[in-house]
Amino acid sequence: MRIVILGANGQLGRELQRAVPHEWSVKAIASSDCDLTNHKAIERLISEIAPDAVVNCAAYTAVDQAETERETADAVNWLAVENLAHVAATAGAVLVHISTDYVFGGESRAPYRESDPTAPINHYGAGKLRGEQAIAESGCRGVVIRTQWLYSPYGKNFVKTMLRLATQQREVRVVADQRGCPTAADDLAETIVAILPAVVADNTLRGEVFHFASRGEATWCEFAEEIFRVAECDCRAVAITTNDYPTAARRPRNSVLNCSKICERFGVEQPDWRESLRRNIERIKKNDNPL
Ligand SMILES: NC(=O)c1ccc[n+]([C@@H]2O[C@H](COP(=O)([O-])OP(=O)(O)OC[C@H]3O[C@@H](n4cnc5c(N)ncnc54)[C@H](OP(=O)(O)O)[C@@H]3O)[C@@H](O)[C@H]2O)c1
Secondary structure, three states: OEEEEEOOOOHHHHHHHHHOOOOOEEEEEOOOOOOOOOHHHHHHHHHHHOOOEEEEOOOOOOOOHHHOOHHHHHHHHHHHHHHHHHHHHHHOOEEEEEEEHHHOOOOOOOOEOOOOOOOOOOHHHHHHHHHHHHHHHHOOOEEEEEEOOEEOOOOOOHHHHHHHHHOOOOEEEEEOOOEEOOEEHHHHHHHHHHHHHHHHHOOOOEEEEEEOOOEOOEEHHHHHHHHHHHOOOOOEEEEEOHHHOOOOOOOOOEOOEOOHHHHHHHOOOOOEHHHHHHHHHHHHHHHOOOO
């Protein structure tokens, strides 16, 4: 299997490079190697490598900043994805693209299924949805995987922020009226590796959407409590409401993803979010990554 990973320095891009089997040929492309918004450069890159699959882990992920940097966010999350889908189709490569729970409005009480109506309430979610739609319209082979609340030992994320704050404060105020599922990027990377051979072999998959997150659910405040408990921090999470913590972008109140489709279709198992958190906190501590 020959694959191209875009977004090589992001959380998922880095975990995916760790997860791929040694026998696969992998080209990991960072933004400094090739900017996704440079359509011609992406076209050249993919046609030269002629991969079986392109896994797009690159995205404009600054959710609040996307409200003001709309054009930049759209250039990466929508227009570059539209181009990538056409490039992959022309090169005969399968595209695995990552999308987000923020395509949903958050008013549902039940976990969201792939077939539920989308209704993004922030610009990041709207741009990612247009990216998904562009893939579907292109007819390009492959899948879109929506995920949520990603964290890892790399980059900036909620787990690392909480661990850092716990070294500075005895309590942290955390939003307790938004629900989702904390998902370790290494679990998503392993799932991508596990399903990729079947996706490449299946000519009928054309931008079909699947959800993948860990098993279970939590509020941000419950997530923080679990981080402090597992990492044995002398710090307390204090529940506040979304109104107490205004942000530029609105967030869905509930964005828990129902992942039964990917489990049934590909035999994937959802790991329990607390177990994955424990493993990743150990990794963060061992690597002694700067928080
Ligand atoms: N993080 C979450 O909680 C979350 C939740 C739901 C869905 N997702 C989705 O999951 C995927 C992976 O997220 P992540 O957390 O791994 O993201 P991340 O850590 O923010 O990494 C994104 C990567 O994209 C690269 N990138 C940005 N603009 C680019 C451009 N114009 N050309 C080439 N590369 C570019 C960045 O490069 P630089 O390092 O050079 O900036 C960065 O390495 C994304 O599709 C995201 O939308 C994430």
